[in-house]
Amino acid sequence: MLTERINSKFRSVRFRLFQEQVNGGVKDDCEVLVPTSEGVLVPYAFANNAARINAGLEIIGALAAHWGTTMPVFIDNAESIPHRPGANEERVRSLIPDRLPQDIQKAYQNAHEA
Numbered sequence: 001m002l003t004e005r006i007n008s009k010f011r012s013v014r015f016r017l018f019q020e021q022v023n024g025g026v027k028d029d030c031e032v033l034v035p036t037s038e039g040v041l042v043p044y045a046f047a048n049n050a051a052r053i054n055a056g057l058e059i060i061g062a063l064a065a066h067w068g069t070t071m072p073v074f075i076d077n078a079e080s081i082p083h084r085p086g087a088n089e090e091r092v093r094s095l096i097p098d099r100l101p102q103d104i105q106k107a108y109q110n111a112h113e114a
Contacts, residue, residue, distance in 0.1 A: 009062045013055045014041055032059070050080040 003017045014033040018026050033041040034055045044052060053075060064070055075081070 009066065010058055013058045048080075049077055053077065053081050 003015065006017070007014050012035045016029055016031040016033055019029045021027055032044040032055060034044055034047040034051045035041055036047070036051070044055060047055065057073065057075075060071070060073055
């Protein structure tokens with residue numbers, strides 16, 4: 001089936017492409033489902049910020065692999081995802097200085113005091 005074929009391209013993100021209706025009919029749908037830390041799939045809109053960012057990166061990675069290309073990815077609010085394993089894309093992260101890990105925050109302050 002189409003849904004299984006598409007979902008096989010992703011490590012953790014899933015797509016719901018159809019919804020069964022009460023009358024037995026099938027309605028076209030396209031909902032991105034993101035796993036929680038407990039492994040439960042929730043709609044993208046209900047996932048936390050880190051889960052949404054990781055889902056987006058996973059989708060970008062799958063599309064890049066499908067088309068045989070790579071691209072830079074700009075990540076806003078990157079402090080919510082301190083570690084991103086398995087990412088093959090070039091990442092540009094924007095961070096809020098006071099939310100940085102202590103060692104990086106100290107280096108940032110030292111660099112801007114000079």
